[in-house]
Amino acid sequence: MKTIIVGLLALLLTACGSFKTQVQTEEGSSLHLVGNPEQAVLVLDNTTTVDLNTTKSFDLNGKQVTKIVVPQGQHRVTITRNGTLLVDRSIYIGEGQAFEIVLP
Numbered sequence: 001m002k003t004i005i006v007g008l009l010a011l012l013l014t015a016c017g018s019f020k021t022q023v024q025t026e027e028g029s030s031l032h033l034v035g036n037p038e039q040a041v042l043v044l045d046n047t048t049t050v051d052l053n054t055t056k057s058f059d060l061n062g063k064q065v066t067k068i069v070v071p072q073g074q075h076r077v078t079i080t081r082n083g084t085l086l087v088d089r090s091i092y093i094g095e096g097q098a099f100e101i102v103l104p
Contacts, residue, residue: 029093031077033066035103040086043078044070052079067098077101 033042037052044050050068057066072095079087079101086104093099 027096029070029072029095030098031068031070031093032098032100033068033079033103034060034063034100036064037066037103038081040079040081040103042068043080044068045076046078072097079103 031042033052037055037057040052042050042052052066055066055068057064059065070093072093074090074092076090077087078085087101089101091099
């Protein structure tokens with residue numbers, strides 16, 4: 001009987017394992033503009049203007065992405081190209097999050 005209990009205890013202990021996760025987060029919040037930013041101008045909260053011709057873009061899974069760092073919270077994002085309104089949205093971005101906007 002003792003050998004059965006010891007055997008079951010050994011099986012239970014060997015079945016225990018460790019589980020480790022790693023979460024990668026970015027400090028700060030950002031807008032990810034997916035698409036062609038040429039000739040486009042972004043206005044954040046009707047106060048901050050960003051000429052997207054002067055920002056750096058990168059390739060993400062075959063799509064052109066422009067990253068704009070913004071403070072966390074609620075924002076109004078307006079994007080125009082040659083005087084034509086492309087995007088006019090109210091958004092909320094949490095700390096360490098990215099909000100994606102597709103540019104037509």
